[in-house]
Amino acid sequence: MRNTRTLTRRALLGAVAVTAALTLAACGGGSDSSGDAGSDSSASSSASAGNTAGATDGAHNAQDVTFAQGMIPHHRQALEMAALAADRASSAQVKDLASRVEKAQDPEIKTMSGWLTSWGEDVPAASDSAAESMPGMDHSAGSGMPGMMDGSDMDKLDKASGADFDTMFLTMMIEHHKGAVAMATTEKSKGGYEPATSMADDIITAQTAEISEMNKLLGKS
Structure with a gap:
């Protein structure tokens, strides 16, 4: 009986550990994805600003x-x-x-x-x-x-x-x-x-x- 309870408790703890690991991985992936997106957005904004500056620099009428x-x-x-x-x-x-x-x-x-x-x-x-x-x-x-x-x-x-x-x-x-x-x-x-x-x-x-x-x-x- 005691052995059965022990095995059941170990199984539950294992499941909890796996769930926690998956949750952390998901959060980590979201952070990385967000970081990449932010980086890409920043780079895109910089490029856009650079293009705008280049377009107006030297403009004449x-x-x-x-x-x-x-x-x-x-x-x-x-x-x-x-x-x-x-x-x-x-x-x-x-x-x-x-x-x-x-x-x-x-x-x-x-x-x-x-x-x-x-x-x-x-x-x-x-x-x-x-x-x-x-x-x-x-x-x-x-x-x-x-x-x-x-x-x-x-x-x-x-x-x-x-x-x-x-x-x-x-x-x-x-x-x-x-x-x-x-x-x-x-x-x-x-x-x-x-x-x-x-x-x-x-x-x-x-x-x-x-x-x-x-x-x-x-x-x-």
Whole structure:
């Protein structure tokens, strides 16, 4: 009788042990499965975030294209004006200003040309900076690119020298800078490509300061 009870008790304990083991295994499997699912979900989320970042990084809009295609010839004309100062200006301050214009704007032309090429857009030809190739370009803010000099202005500057050149150069460059600032302000508010809006901000800061400098050289407040 005692043997029978002992055997029965052992059988029950064994069953309980097996049940417990199975329960723990099931819980463990659920934990692993949950962990894998969480890991997969996290990886998927990271990949998704990475893809989204990649899609928006470097994004540009039509305004960015307009800015680059307009500012390139605008800068080129400023370089043409600055190049004349080396032989024609009498003021060391004017020559220094012209040199700084060249050092700042030539690299910006190269950068903007690179953007347009990478976007599959046309890079303005060098001839597009010539006033005669852009009919209607004048001093008015209503022109396609404000501040651009026309052919007559450039001819006068080319023929001037000494103090007359200094005065003419400063007067024209102030107008030219104001046009660039206006174009950059539009880019800063409507552009979508961060490097372009950043360049626009730099142009506004640098050329606004140069406008003040040139006004002082002209004896204006």
